[in-house]
Amino acid sequence: MLTKRIIACLDMDGGRVVKGVRFKNLRDAGDPAECATAHARNGADEIVLLDITATSGNRYTLLDAICKTARSLFVPFTVGGGIRQLDDAAAVFDAGADKIAINSAAVRDPALIGKIARRFGSQAVVVAIDARKVDGSFEVFIAGGRVPTGRDAIQWAREAAACGAGEILLTSMDRDGTQSGFDCGLVRAVAEAVSIPVIASGGAGSARDFIEVFRGGCADAALAASIFHFGIENIAELKRELHDAGVPVRWPC
Amino acid sequence: MFSRPAPGPDAAEHEGTFVIAIVDYGAGNLNSVRKAFDYLGAGVVVTSQPESVATADKVVLPGVGHFSSLRSLGSTGLGEALQQAAASGKPFLGICLGMQWLFDGSEECIEIAGAGIFPGKCRRFPCSVKSPHVGWNCLAICEGSRLLRGVAQDSFVYYTHSFHAPVVAETAAATEYGLEFTAAVEHDNIFGVQFHPEKSGDVGLAILKNFCEF
Numbered sequence: 001m002l003t004k005r006i007i008a009c010l011d012m013d014g015g016r017v018v019k020g021v022r023f024k025n026l027r028d029a030g031d032p033a034e035c036a037t038a039h040a041r042n043g044a045d046e047i048v049l050l051d052i053t054a055t056s057g058n059r060y061t062l063l064d065a066i067c068k069t070a071r072s073l074f075v076p077f078t079v080g081g082g083i084r085q086l087d088d089a090a091a092v093f094d095a096g097a098d099k100i101a102i103n104s105a106a107v108r109d110p111a112l113i114g115k116i117a118r119r120f121g122s123q124a125v126v127v128a129i130d131a132r133k134v135d136g137s138f139e140v141f142i143a144g145g146r147v148p149t150g151r152d153a154i155q156w157a158r159e160a161a162a163c164g165a166g167e168i169l170l171t172s173m174d175r176d177g178t179q180s181g182f183d184c185g186l187v188r189a190v191a192e193a194v195s196i197p198v199i200a201s202g203g204a205g206s207a208r209d210f211i212e213v214f215r216g217g218c219a220d221a222a223l224a225a226s227i228f229h230f231g232i233e234n235i236a237e238l239k240r241e242l243h244d245a246g247v248p249v250r251w252p253c
Numbered sequence: 254m255f256s257r258p259a260p261g262p263d264a265a266e267h268e269g270t271f272v273i274a275i276v277d278y279g280a281g282n283l284n285s286v287r288k289a290f291d292y293l294g295a296g297v298v299v300t301s302q303p304e305s306v307a308t309a310d311k312v313v314l315p316g317v318g319h320f321s322s323l324r325s326l327g328s329t330g331l332g333e334a335l336q337q338a339a340a341s342g343k344p345f346l347g348i349c350l351g352m353q354w355l356f357d358g359s360e361e362c363i364e365i366a367g368a369g370i371f372p373g374k375c376r377r378f379p380c381s382v383k384s385p386h387v388g389w390n391c392l393a394i395c396e397g398s399r400l401l402r403g404v405a406q407d408s409f410v411y412y413t414h415s416f417h418a419p420v421v422a423e424t425a426a427a428t429e430y431g432l433e434f435t436a437a438v439e440h441d442n443i444f445g446v447q448f449h450p451e452k453s454g455d456v457g458l459a460i461l462k463n464f465c466e467f
Binding site: 001002003004005039040045071072074075076091093094096098120121122123124128166167196220221250253 | 268280281282285286288289292317319321383384385386387389390391409411412413414429430451452453454455457458
Protein backbone atom coordinates (compact mmCIF):
# COMPACT_ATOMS: atom_id res chain seq x y z
CA MET A 1 0.00 0.00 0.00
CA LEU A 2 1.21 3.50 -0.82
CA THR A 3 2.21 5.10 2.46
CA LYS A 4 1.80 8.64 3.75
CA ARG A 5 5.12 10.45 3.74
CA ILE A 6 6.67 12.29 6.69
CA ILE A 7 8.98 15.00 5.38
CA ALA A 8 11.58 16.77 7.49
CA CYS A 9 12.20 20.36 6.44
CA LEU A 10 15.45 22.17 7.07
CA ASP A 11 15.28 25.97 6.82
CA MET A 12 18.78 27.18 6.04
CA ASP A 13 20.32 30.59 6.60
CA GLY A 14 23.98 31.25 5.80
CA GLY A 15 24.79 27.55 5.62
CA ARG A 16 23.18 26.66 8.97
CA VAL A 17 19.83 25.10 9.74
CA VAL A 18 17.66 27.58 11.63
CA LYS A 19 14.16 27.67 12.99
CA GLY A 20 11.94 30.54 14.00
CA VAL A 21 8.26 31.34 14.15
CA ARG A 22 6.99 32.79 10.86
CA PHE A 23 10.59 33.38 9.73
CA LYS A 24 11.38 35.48 12.83
CA ASN A 25 13.46 34.87 15.97
CA LEU A 26 15.75 32.41 14.18
CA ARG A 27 17.57 29.86 16.33
CA ASP A 28 20.49 27.69 15.22
CA ALA A 29 19.50 24.05 14.73
CA GLY A 30 22.67 22.56 13.25
CA ASP A 31 24.59 21.58 10.10
CA PRO A 32 22.38 20.73 7.07
CA ALA A 33 24.17 17.50 6.09
CA GLU A 34 24.22 16.24 9.66
CA CYS A 35 20.58 17.17 10.28
CA ALA A 36 19.47 15.55 7.01
CA THR A 37 21.21 12.24 7.59
CA ALA A 38 20.06 12.15 11.21
CA HIS A 39 16.43 12.69 10.13
CA ALA A 40 16.73 10.05 7.38
CA ARG A 41 18.21 7.56 9.85
CA ASN A 42 15.35 8.33 12.19
CA GLY A 43 12.76 7.48 9.53
CA ALA A 44 12.11 10.67 7.54
CA ASP A 45 10.74 9.65 4.13
CA GLU A 46 12.09 12.71 2.46
CA ILE A 47 14.19 15.81 3.19
CA VAL A 48 13.42 19.36 2.09
CA LEU A 49 16.11 22.05 2.34
CA LEU A 50 14.80 25.60 2.04
CA ASP A 51 17.25 28.47 1.73
CA ILE A 52 15.37 31.27 3.47
CA THR A 53 18.04 33.87 2.75
CA ALA A 54 17.97 33.04 -0.93
CA THR A 55 17.20 36.46 -2.28
CA SER A 56 20.28 38.15 -0.85
CA GLY A 57 22.64 35.43 0.38
CA ASN A 58 25.65 33.79 -1.19
CA ARG A 59 24.47 31.10 -3.57
CA TYR A 60 27.71 29.16 -3.33
CA THR A 61 26.87 28.43 0.31
CA LEU A 62 23.62 26.78 -0.78
CA LEU A 63 25.20 24.71 -3.56
CA ASP A 64 27.96 23.60 -1.21
CA ALA A 65 25.39 22.58 1.42
CA ILE A 66 23.43 20.63 -1.22
CA CYS A 67 26.59 18.79 -2.34
CA LYS A 68 27.53 17.82 1.20
CA THR A 69 23.99 16.83 2.13
CA ALA A 70 23.35 14.79 -1.02
CA ARG A 71 26.55 12.77 -0.73
CA SER A 72 25.24 10.41 1.90
CA LEU A 73 21.48 10.93 1.67
CA PHE A 74 19.57 8.16 -0.08
CA VAL A 75 15.99 9.34 0.32
CA PRO A 76 14.39 11.97 -1.94
CA PHE A 77 15.95 15.40 -1.46
CA THR A 78 14.16 18.62 -2.41
CA VAL A 79 15.78 22.05 -2.45
CA GLY A 80 14.05 25.42 -2.62
CA GLY A 81 14.74 29.10 -2.21
CA GLY A 82 15.64 31.69 -4.81
CA ILE A 83 15.26 29.51 -7.89
CA ARG A 84 14.20 32.03 -10.53
CA GLN A 85 15.16 30.47 -13.84
CA LEU A 86 15.99 27.19 -15.53
CA ASP A 87 19.75 27.65 -14.97
CA ASP A 88 19.25 28.09 -11.23
CA ALA A 89 17.32 24.82 -11.15
CA ALA A 90 20.00 23.09 -13.23
CA ALA A 91 22.72 24.19 -10.78
CA VAL A 92 20.70 22.84 -7.85
CA PHE A 93 20.14 19.50 -9.62
CA ASP A 94 23.85 19.36 -10.55
CA ALA A 95 24.73 19.85 -6.90
CA GLY A 96 22.67 16.79 -5.97
CA ALA A 97 18.99 17.70 -5.44
CA ASP A 98 16.32 15.30 -6.72
CA LYS A 99 13.56 17.89 -6.82
CA ILE A 100 13.41 21.66 -6.72
CA ALA A 101 10.74 23.73 -5.01
CA ILE A 102 9.71 27.00 -6.65
CA ASN A 103 7.37 29.55 -5.18
CA SER A 104 7.56 33.26 -6.08
CA ALA A 105 9.20 32.65 -9.46
CA ALA A 106 6.42 30.28 -10.49
CA VAL A 107 3.73 32.82 -9.58
CA ARG A 108 5.52 35.53 -11.57
CA ASP A 109 6.22 33.22 -14.52
CA PRO A 110 4.09 30.05 -14.55
CA ALA A 111 5.85 28.95 -17.77
CA LEU A 112 8.96 28.29 -15.66
CA ILE A 113 7.22 25.21 -14.21
CA GLY A 114 6.91 23.67 -17.68
CA LYS A 115 10.44 24.64 -18.67
CA ILE A 116 11.96 22.83 -15.69
CA ALA A 117 9.54 19.90 -16.02
CA ARG A 118 10.39 19.35 -19.69
CA ARG A 119 14.09 19.18 -18.93
CA PHE A 120 14.09 17.32 -15.60
CA GLY A 121 10.67 15.67 -15.50
CA SER A 122 7.52 16.71 -13.62
CA GLN A 123 8.49 14.49 -10.70
CA ALA A 124 11.36 16.90 -10.04
CA VAL A 125 9.22 20.04 -9.83
CA VAL A 126 7.50 20.92 -6.57
CA VAL A 127 5.45 24.10 -6.59
CA ALA A 128 5.39 25.63 -3.12
CA ILE A 129 2.36 27.71 -2.23
CA ASP A 130 2.19 29.94 0.85
CA ALA A 131 -1.45 30.67 1.63
CA ARG A 132 -3.24 32.75 4.23
CA LYS A 133 -6.95 32.98 4.95
CA VAL A 134 -8.25 36.38 3.84
CA ASP A 135 -11.97 37.13 3.92
CA GLY A 136 -12.98 33.49 3.94
CA SER A 137 -10.79 32.32 1.07
CA PHE A 138 -7.13 31.39 0.79
CA GLU A 139 -4.83 33.94 -0.80
CA VAL A 140 -1.38 33.20 -2.24
CA PHE A 141 1.54 35.17 -0.78
CA ILE A 142 5.05 35.34 -2.26
CA ALA A 143 8.52 36.59 -1.31
CA GLY A 144 8.67 34.60 1.92
CA GLY A 145 5.09 35.50 2.79
CA ARG A 146 5.62 39.25 2.57
CA VAL A 147 3.77 40.05 -0.64
CA PRO A 148 0.07 39.31 -1.22
CA THR A 149 -0.82 38.40 -4.80
CA GLY A 150 -4.60 38.58 -4.78
CA ARG A 151 -4.64 35.06 -6.23
CA ASP A 152 -6.72 32.20 -4.93
CA ALA A 153 -4.58 29.31 -3.65
CA ILE A 154 -6.87 26.56 -4.96
CA GLN A 155 -7.00 28.08 -8.44
CA TRP A 156 -3.24 28.56 -8.44
CA ALA A 157 -2.63 24.94 -7.38
CA ARG A 158 -4.82 23.77 -10.27
CA GLU A 159 -2.92 25.98 -12.73
CA ALA A 160 0.48 24.88 -11.41
CA ALA A 161 -0.52 21.22 -11.86
CA ALA A 162 -1.69 21.95 -15.41
CA CYS A 163 1.67 23.64 -16.13
CA GLY A 164 3.54 20.45 -15.20
CA ALA A 165 4.15 20.58 -11.44
CA GLY A 166 4.76 17.13 -9.94
CA GLU A 167 3.72 17.97 -6.38
CA ILE A 168 2.27 20.86 -4.39
CA LEU A 169 3.93 21.90 -1.13
CA LEU A 170 1.16 23.79 0.61
CA THR A 171 2.01 25.95 3.61
CA SER A 172 -0.60 27.56 5.81
CA MET A 173 0.97 30.86 6.86
CA ASP A 174 -1.63 31.16 9.60
CA ARG A 175 -0.40 27.94 11.20
CA ASP A 176 3.33 28.03 10.31
CA GLY A 177 5.49 27.67 13.41
CA THR A 178 2.50 27.70 15.78
CA GLN A 179 2.33 23.92 16.42
CA SER A 180 -1.46 24.29 16.60
CA GLY A 181 -2.23 21.68 13.91
CA PHE A 182 -2.32 21.70 10.10
CA ASP A 183 -5.03 23.66 8.29
CA CYS A 184 -7.03 20.63 7.16
CA GLY A 185 -9.62 22.75 5.38
CA LEU A 186 -7.00 24.33 3.14
CA VAL A 187 -5.21 21.05 2.49
CA ARG A 188 -8.39 19.19 1.65
CA ALA A 189 -9.58 21.90 -0.73
CA VAL A 190 -6.32 21.75 -2.69
CA ALA A 191 -6.01 17.93 -2.54
CA GLU A 192 -9.51 17.63 -4.04
CA ALA A 193 -8.69 20.15 -6.77
CA VAL A 194 -5.55 18.47 -8.16
CA SER A 195 -4.53 14.90 -8.95
CA ILE A 196 -0.85 15.39 -8.05
CA PRO A 197 0.32 14.76 -4.47
CA VAL A 198 -0.20 17.51 -1.90
CA ILE A 199 2.29 17.99 0.93
CA ALA A 200 0.74 19.70 3.95
CA SER A 201 2.92 22.16 5.83
CA GLY A 202 2.54 24.60 8.69
CA GLY A 203 1.25 23.86 12.15
CA ALA A 204 2.58 20.38 13.01
CA GLY A 205 2.70 19.99 16.77
CA SER A 206 1.76 16.44 17.65
CA ALA A 207 1.07 12.98 16.23
CA ARG A 208 -2.65 13.80 16.37
CA ASP A 209 -2.10 16.69 13.94
CA PHE A 210 -0.55 14.31 11.41
CA ILE A 211 -3.37 11.80 11.80
CA GLU A 212 -5.93 14.57 11.21
CA VAL A 213 -4.25 15.96 8.10
CA PHE A 214 -3.87 12.50 6.54
CA ARG A 215 -7.49 11.55 7.29
CA GLY A 216 -9.56 14.74 7.17
CA GLY A 217 -7.14 16.78 5.12
CA CYS A 218 -6.50 14.06 2.54
CA ALA A 219 -2.80 15.00 2.45
CA ASP A 220 -0.40 12.65 0.67
CA ALA A 221 2.52 13.83 2.77
CA ALA A 222 3.11 16.13 5.71
CA LEU A 223 6.09 18.32 6.37
CA ALA A 224 7.44 19.69 9.60
CA ALA A 225 10.55 21.40 10.83
CA SER A 226 10.73 22.70 14.38
CA ILE A 227 9.08 19.78 16.13
CA PHE A 228 11.73 17.46 14.65
CA HIS A 229 14.78 19.69 15.21
CA PHE A 230 14.15 20.31 18.85
CA GLY A 231 13.09 16.79 19.68
CA ILE A 232 9.47 17.67 20.53
CA GLU A 233 8.40 14.85 18.26
CA ASN A 234 10.75 12.04 17.28
CA ILE A 235 10.12 10.87 13.70
CA ALA A 236 10.47 7.17 14.51
CA GLU A 237 8.08 7.53 17.45
CA LEU A 238 5.67 9.59 15.33
CA LYS A 239 5.60 6.90 12.63
CA ARG A 240 4.95 4.21 15.19
CA GLU A 241 2.00 6.23 16.55
CA LEU A 242 0.64 6.77 13.04
CA HIS A 243 1.03 3.07 12.28
CA ASP A 244 -0.80 2.15 15.50
CA ALA A 245 -3.59 4.56 14.54
CA GLY A 246 -4.01 2.76 11.21
CA VAL A 247 -2.37 5.39 8.99
CA PRO A 248 -0.21 3.62 6.37
CA VAL A 249 3.41 4.72 6.87
CA ARG A 250 6.83 3.31 6.05
CA TRP A 251 7.25 1.52 9.33
CA PRO A 252 9.44 -0.15 10.40
CA CYS A 253 12.02 1.53 8.20
CA MET B 254 22.56 33.58 -11.06
CA PHE B 255 24.22 30.48 -9.57
CA SER B 256 27.74 29.39 -10.31
CA ARG B 257 27.91 25.78 -11.47
CA PRO B 258 29.43 23.38 -8.93
CA ALA B 259 32.57 21.43 -9.71
CA PRO B 260 31.82 18.50 -12.03
CA GLY B 261 31.65 15.00 -10.58
CA PRO B 262 33.69 12.00 -11.67
CA ASP B 263 33.78 11.70 -15.44
CA ALA B 264 35.06 9.27 -18.02
CA ALA B 265 38.65 10.47 -17.85
CA GLU B 266 38.87 10.02 -14.11
CA HIS B 267 37.75 6.42 -14.23
CA GLU B 268 39.55 5.45 -17.41
CA GLY B 269 40.84 1.93 -17.19
CA THR B 270 39.02 1.18 -13.96
CA PHE B 271 35.33 1.78 -14.58
CA VAL B 272 33.03 -1.13 -14.83
CA ILE B 273 29.52 0.32 -14.87
CA ALA B 274 28.28 2.62 -17.63
CA ILE B 275 25.35 4.83 -16.59
CA VAL B 276 23.69 5.81 -19.83
CA ASP B 277 22.83 9.49 -20.25
CA TYR B 278 20.29 10.02 -23.01
CA GLY B 279 19.01 13.36 -21.78
CA ALA B 280 16.17 12.04 -19.60
CA GLY B 281 16.52 13.93 -16.37
CA ASN B 282 19.05 14.02 -13.63
CA LEU B 283 21.46 11.08 -13.31
CA ASN B 284 23.34 12.47 -10.33
CA SER B 285 21.55 10.42 -7.70
CA VAL B 286 22.16 7.15 -9.50
CA ARG B 287 25.85 7.93 -9.90
CA LYS B 288 26.10 9.04 -6.30
CA ALA B 289 24.65 5.77 -5.01
CA PHE B 290 27.14 3.69 -7.01
CA ASP B 291 29.97 6.01 -5.87
CA TYR B 292 28.86 5.46 -2.28
CA LEU B 293 29.06 1.69 -2.82
CA GLY B 294 32.58 2.09 -4.17
CA ALA B 295 31.71 0.93 -7.70
CA GLY B 296 33.59 2.39 -10.66
CA VAL B 297 31.06 4.25 -12.78
CA VAL B 298 31.09 6.40 -15.86
CA VAL B 299 28.18 8.52 -17.02
CA THR B 300 28.16 8.35 -20.80
CA SER B 301 26.13 9.17 -23.88
CA GLN B 302 28.56 7.32 -26.18
CA PRO B 303 27.55 3.96 -27.72
CA GLU B 304 31.24 2.92 -27.65
CA SER B 305 31.42 3.36 -23.87
CA VAL B 306 28.32 1.20 -23.49
CA ALA B 307 30.00 -1.45 -25.65
CA THR B 308 33.21 -1.51 -23.61
CA ALA B 309 31.62 -1.30 -20.14
CA ASP B 310 31.37 -4.41 -17.97
CA LYS B 311 27.86 -3.55 -16.81
CA VAL B 312 25.23 -1.16 -18.02
CA VAL B 313 22.67 0.91 -16.10
CA LEU B 314 19.86 2.59 -18.02
CA PRO B 315 18.21 5.11 -15.70
CA GLY B 316 15.64 7.71 -16.66
CA VAL B 317 12.68 9.62 -15.40
CA GLY B 318 10.02 11.42 -17.33
CA HIS B 319 8.10 10.76 -20.51
CA PHE B 320 8.48 7.59 -22.60
CA SER B 321 9.13 9.86 -25.60
CA SER B 322 12.51 10.83 -24.13
CA LEU B 323 13.59 7.33 -25.18
CA ARG B 324 13.32 8.61 -28.75
CA SER B 325 16.92 9.83 -28.61
CA LEU B 326 18.12 6.23 -28.12
CA GLY B 327 17.17 5.52 -31.73
CA SER B 328 18.82 8.57 -33.28
CA THR B 329 22.13 8.38 -31.41
CA GLY B 330 23.00 4.70 -31.86
CA LEU B 331 22.61 4.20 -28.12
CA GLY B 332 19.55 1.99 -28.58
CA GLU B 333 21.51 -0.46 -30.70
CA ALA B 334 24.44 -0.41 -28.27
CA LEU B 335 22.03 -1.14 -25.39
CA GLN B 336 20.40 -4.02 -27.29
CA GLN B 337 23.85 -5.47 -27.99
CA ALA B 338 24.92 -5.02 -24.38
CA ALA B 339 21.79 -6.83 -23.23
CA ALA B 340 22.36 -9.65 -25.72
CA SER B 341 26.06 -9.94 -24.82
CA GLY B 342 25.29 -11.30 -21.37
CA LYS B 343 26.74 -8.41 -19.39
CA PRO B 344 24.67 -7.39 -16.37
CA PHE B 345 22.12 -4.78 -17.40
CA LEU B 346 19.88 -2.77 -15.06
CA GLY B 347 17.02 -0.55 -16.19
CA ILE B 348 15.65 1.90 -13.61
CA CYS B 349 12.17 3.46 -13.86
CA LEU B 350 11.81 4.55 -17.51
CA GLY B 351 14.88 2.38 -18.17
CA MET B 352 12.92 -0.65 -16.95
CA GLN B 353 9.91 0.29 -19.06
CA TRP B 354 12.18 0.35 -22.12
CA LEU B 355 12.84 -3.37 -21.58
CA PHE B 356 9.15 -4.06 -22.38
CA ASP B 357 7.43 -3.83 -25.79
CA GLY B 358 6.43 -0.20 -25.41
CA SER B 359 4.15 2.19 -23.57
CA GLU B 360 0.73 3.74 -24.00
CA GLU B 361 2.46 6.98 -23.10
CA CYS B 362 4.07 7.18 -26.53
CA ILE B 363 2.89 4.45 -28.89
CA GLU B 364 5.18 5.33 -31.80
CA ILE B 365 8.32 4.47 -29.83
CA ALA B 366 9.11 0.78 -29.45
CA GLY B 367 10.74 -0.65 -26.37
CA ALA B 368 13.45 -3.32 -26.49
CA GLY B 369 10.86 -6.11 -26.38
CA ILE B 370 12.95 -8.18 -23.97
CA PHE B 371 9.90 -8.60 -21.73
CA PRO B 372 6.39 -8.88 -23.16
CA GLY B 373 3.60 -6.35 -22.83
CA LYS B 374 3.04 -2.64 -22.86
CA CYS B 375 3.23 -0.13 -20.03
CA ARG B 376 -0.14 1.39 -19.20
CA ARG B 377 -1.71 4.19 -17.20
CA PHE B 378 -2.96 3.51 -13.66
CA PRO B 379 -6.72 2.95 -13.28
CA CYS B 380 -8.89 5.98 -12.40
CA SER B 381 -9.50 4.52 -8.93
CA VAL B 382 -6.13 5.85 -7.75
CA LYS B 383 -4.34 9.20 -7.96
CA SER B 384 -1.72 9.43 -10.66
CA PRO B 385 1.26 9.82 -10.56
CA HIS B 386 2.10 7.14 -8.00
CA VAL B 387 4.53 9.02 -5.74
CA GLY B 388 5.99 7.77 -2.49
CA TRP B 389 7.02 4.67 -0.59
CA ASN B 390 5.22 1.44 -1.37
CA CYS B 391 6.05 -2.16 -0.51
CA LEU B 392 7.42 -5.09 -2.47
CA ALA B 393 5.94 -8.57 -2.81
CA ILE B 394 9.14 -10.39 -3.72
CA CYS B 395 9.09 -13.63 -5.76
CA GLU B 396 11.19 -16.49 -4.48
CA GLY B 397 14.65 -16.84 -5.99
CA SER B 398 15.16 -13.25 -7.17
CA ARG B 399 18.88 -12.58 -7.51
CA LEU B 400 18.55 -8.81 -7.68
CA LEU B 401 16.51 -8.73 -4.46
CA ARG B 402 18.58 -11.30 -2.61
CA GLY B 403 18.60 -10.51 1.12
CA VAL B 404 15.79 -7.93 0.82
CA ALA B 405 12.97 -8.62 3.29
CA GLN B 406 9.45 -9.31 2.05
CA ASP B 407 7.26 -6.13 2.20
CA SER B 408 10.29 -3.82 2.20
CA PHE B 409 9.47 -0.23 1.22
CA VAL B 410 10.90 1.44 -1.88
CA TYR B 411 10.40 4.89 -3.41
CA TYR B 412 8.32 5.34 -6.57
CA THR B 413 7.48 8.23 -8.84
CA HIS B 414 5.73 7.28 -12.11
CA SER B 415 2.46 7.53 -14.02
CA PHE B 416 2.72 4.36 -16.14
CA HIS B 417 3.30 0.79 -15.01
CA ALA B 418 4.54 -2.45 -16.56
CA PRO B 419 2.38 -5.60 -16.44
CA VAL B 420 3.15 -8.59 -14.25
CA VAL B 421 4.91 -11.17 -16.46
CA ALA B 422 6.58 -14.56 -16.01
CA GLU B 423 9.90 -12.79 -15.36
CA THR B 424 8.49 -10.48 -12.67
CA ALA B 425 10.77 -10.64 -9.61
CA ALA B 426 8.63 -8.42 -7.37
CA ALA B 427 5.24 -6.78 -7.62
CA THR B 428 3.67 -3.75 -5.99
CA GLU B 429 -0.01 -2.93 -5.49
CA TYR B 430 -1.42 0.46 -6.48
CA GLY B 431 -4.90 0.26 -7.91
CA LEU B 432 -3.70 -3.01 -9.43
CA GLU B 433 -0.65 -5.24 -9.23
CA PHE B 434 2.25 -4.15 -11.42
CA THR B 435 5.87 -5.16 -12.00
CA ALA B 436 8.17 -3.58 -9.42
CA ALA B 437 11.20 -5.62 -10.49
CA VAL B 438 11.86 -7.94 -13.39
CA GLU B 439 14.80 -10.22 -14.17
CA HIS B 440 15.91 -12.79 -16.69
CA ASP B 441 19.49 -14.06 -17.06
CA ASN B 442 21.65 -10.92 -17.19
CA ILE B 443 18.78 -8.44 -17.61
CA PHE B 444 17.27 -6.68 -14.59
CA GLY B 445 14.80 -3.85 -14.22
CA VAL B 446 13.22 -1.92 -11.35
CA GLN B 447 10.32 0.51 -11.59
CA PHE B 448 11.18 2.13 -8.26
CA HIS B 449 14.25 4.24 -7.51
CA PRO B 450 16.80 2.15 -5.60
CA GLU B 451 19.07 5.21 -5.38
CA LYS B 452 16.32 6.95 -3.35
CA SER B 453 15.10 3.95 -1.34
CA GLY B 454 17.41 4.14 1.65
CA ASP B 455 19.23 1.04 2.86
CA VAL B 456 16.88 -1.29 0.95
CA GLY B 457 17.75 0.42 -2.34
CA LEU B 458 21.48 0.41 -1.61
CA ALA B 459 21.32 -3.34 -0.87
CA ILE B 460 19.70 -3.92 -4.27
CA LEU B 461 22.33 -1.86 -6.10
CA LYS B 462 25.04 -3.71 -4.16
CA ASN B 463 23.61 -7.01 -5.40
CA PHE B 464 23.87 -5.67 -8.96
CA CYS B 465 27.47 -4.54 -8.36
CA GLU B 466 28.35 -8.07 -7.28
CA PHE B 467 26.99 -9.83 -10.39
